[in-house]
Amino acid sequence: MAKWQSHPEYPAAVLALLAELDIADRVLLPIRSLVECSLARIYWADWRRSDARDPKWTTTPGDHDEPELHRVDGWPEFGVGRVERKWSRRARLWMSWHSIDAWHVADWFVNAVSDGDEWLLNLDASGHPKKLMKCGTLDRLVHEATKGLRQRNAQAARELVLGPNDxxxxxxxxxxxxxxxxxxxxxxxxxxxxxxxxxxxxxxxxxxxxxxxxxxxxxxxxxxxxxxxxxxxxxxxxxxxxxxxxxxxxxxxxxxxxxxxxxxxxxxxxxxxxxxxxxxxxxxxxxxxxxxxx
Incomplete structure (x- = not known):
């Protein structure tokens, strides 16, 4: 098990993120392992850095004169269910900030699995694709996704001709x-x-x-x-x-x-x-x- 996966709250964090991605099960299942070692890993790291600053509150990212403040500790005063509340809130916030990029990366994964891209077989010692593990930020993942989709989409568009009933x-x-x-x-x-x-x-x-x-x-x-x-x-x-x-x-x-x-x-x-x-x-x-x- 990788280091980032060993935290006791990690499973709840991933489940909350997958729910917010809102991808149909039959589409998600073939790419779930790719999502977990890339998007989920980066999302987890983002929140760990946030917790190092303040585990109770965070602000909307970006250059804002008065950034919005968000409570993200799961409201422990409410008792049972704190971890689920905590990560449901965090996943919803993270996707509200990064949904476009996250879905773009997921699109790339679906295409790669469908086409059997060679990089899927180039794995590290833990069984994760090296191409994904070298991406330490969401920006880097988006860069790889854009590069991977560009050539495939151009070829597909050239080959499709629509009729009057399409x-x-x-x-x-x-x-x-x-x-x-x-x-x-x-x-x-x-x-x-x-x-x-x-x-x-x-x-x-x-x-x-x-x-x-x-x-x-x-x-x-x-x-x-x-x-x-x-x-x-x-x-x-x-x-x-x-x-x-x-x-x-x-x-x-x-x-x-x-x-x-x-x-x-x-x-x-x-x-x-x-x-x-x-x-x-x-x-x-x-x-x-x-x-x-x-």
Missing amino acids: EHFVADLGAGHTLVRMLSIAALRREGALMHHCIGLGGYDPFLDDPNVLLLSVRDPDGDSLATLEVQSGYIRQFRGRGNSEPAPAVMDLVSGAAHVHGWQDWRDRPRSRDRDPGSAAILRDPPHTRRRE
Whole structure:
């Protein structure tokens, strides 16, 4: 067992992080060991450094004049369940700060396992991939993920050609931009390849047959993808740009009109909400006019 895994609270910490990653079990299981020796290891190290400064309180990372203060000790005065409360809180905070990068890395793992990348077999004495163990920071992991996905996605996009039944027009967003619904596995594969994220890796395929789920793509005047949305039961669950980045403000402004017309709401406002994607909130502010094709 590696040193970082020997702490008695480590299992609870990892379980909390996996829950916040919110990846379907059938997608997570093949990559779980990769997540644990990379994202979970770095997440654990981040909190150990934070605890060395103050085990009870932490602040939102970044350059802030008045950073927000968060209590992270699990409220021991509440008795039983302190460890679970502690790591549930910490995992939720860590993902609120780093979710885009974490999902980007997870996308890379799914691709690597699917393709049988050679680096998966180059292991250290503990059985962990050396490529991951040399990454001591989340930034370094993101760098490796971006490098690993770039070549694969470019090739996949060149090979996919869509037919008339693969996508459906949803709305004219203005300035030559459109919103389309993806209706086929081929459409999802192409979107994922072009946008460098996980929508084309199979985990979203079952949603194609679900009338309560919309998988949407924002297109520029040339038909190129600018952003991808997932809407479930009228709530915007995800809104992502290339490489799982936050969409450009101009793209958010365009989509906010469609959200207003269709009555889509922020995922965090649904009953029994858990925070998922801050982008869903950003596009619902001050929606401009949009045109909808009947």
